[in-house]
Amino acid sequence: MNRNKTCKPLKCRRCNFTLVGHAGNCFVIGGVYQGQRIPDIEEYSVKNNTWRRVASLPFNVLTTNLSCVSVGNVIYIFASFNQHESSQQHELAVCLFNPDLTSINVIAAIPVKTQQIRTCVFREDVYIASSNGDFLKFNTQSNLIKELQTQNLVCKEFGMYTCGNAVYLVGGVNTNAKLNDVIRKFSPLSGTWQILCKTLPDHMPIYADCEVKVCRNPDTTIVPFYENNYMEIR
Structure with missing residues (x-):
C-alpha cells in the first residue's frame, strides 16, 4: 500500500x-x-508504540558497523573489538543477546580485520562476509567458526541475502567501478561461488540494503528490487 506512519x-x-x-x-x-x-x-x-532500554553492548566492542541476525529466540551481534579496551584488536566479537533475559555475552572471537561485515542465516549457520573478501561460517549450535572459499570481492556497502538453498552477495562500492554491479551466488552444498551476472540493467549498482528474490522460472536467474522498481536479469 506504500503507506507510512510516524512512530x-x-x-x-x-x-x-x-x-x-x-x-x-x-x-x-x-x-x-x-x-x-x-x-x-x-x-x-510494535503493538504499544513504545520504546524501552533493555541492555547494553559490552564495553570492549565498537558500537558502529555492527551486523545482527535473529536466530531462534536470540540475536547474534557481530562487532569489532575496541582497540583501546581489548587485546583482541584484529578480531570480531560474536555477542549473544537474549531479549527475554536482557543478557548479552561475548561467546566467540573471529580472527578477521575488516571495516564492514554482512551476515545472513542459512539453517543453523550464520554466514559472514567482510569488506576484505573474507567469507566464514559460524555454527550457532557449536559456536565454531569455519573459513570458506573467499568471495574475491574487496568492497563496501554490499548486500548479502539467502534465498532458496544459496547465499547471495549483491552490488557494493569497489575501487574498480566495473565490479560494483557483480552478483555472486554461494552454494553451501558445494562450497563454491558462481557469478550470476556481471552487469545490472542500466548499469545500476545496488548499494547497502535491498531485497533480492530468485525466480523459479528457469529462464530467469535473479530479480533484485531497486527502490520502487524491479529488474529481471536473464
Whole structure:
C-alpha cells in the first residue's frame, strides 16, 4: 500500500546504529552520537508504540558497523573489538543477546580485520562476509567458526541475502567501478561461488540494503528490487 506512519522516537539519539526485527518487535543496537559511543539496546513494541532500554553492548566492542541476525529466540551481534579496551584488536566479537533475559555475552572471537561485515542465516549457520573478501561460517549450535572459499570481492556497502538453498552477495562500492554491479551466488552444498551476472540493467549498482528474490522460472536467474522498481536479469 506504500503507506507510512510516524512512530515514537528513540529514547537515545544516535546514528550509524543497527536495526533488527525479532519476535514481532524491533531492536535498535549501538551507534554513535556527537562522537560518543552509544552502547544501549532499545526495544520497540510494535503493538504499544513504545520504546524501552533493555541492555547494553559490552564495553570492549565498537558500537558502529555492527551486523545482527535473529536466530531462534536470540540475536547474534557481530562487532569489532575496541582497540583501546581489548587485546583482541584484529578480531570480531560474536555477542549473544537474549531479549527475554536482557543478557548479552561475548561467546566467540573471529580472527578477521575488516571495516564492514554482512551476515545472513542459512539453517543453523550464520554466514559472514567482510569488506576484505573474507567469507566464514559460524555454527550457532557449536559456536565454531569455519573459513570458506573467499568471495574475491574487496568492497563496501554490499548486500548479502539467502534465498532458496544459496547465499547471495549483491552490488557494493569497489575501487574498480566495473565490479560494483557483480552478483555472486554461494552454494553451501558445494562450497563454491558462481557469478550470476556481471552487469545490472542500466548499469545500476545496488548499494547497502535491498531485497533480492530468485525466480523459479528457469529462464530467469535473479530479480533484485531497486527502490520502487524491479529488474529481471536473464
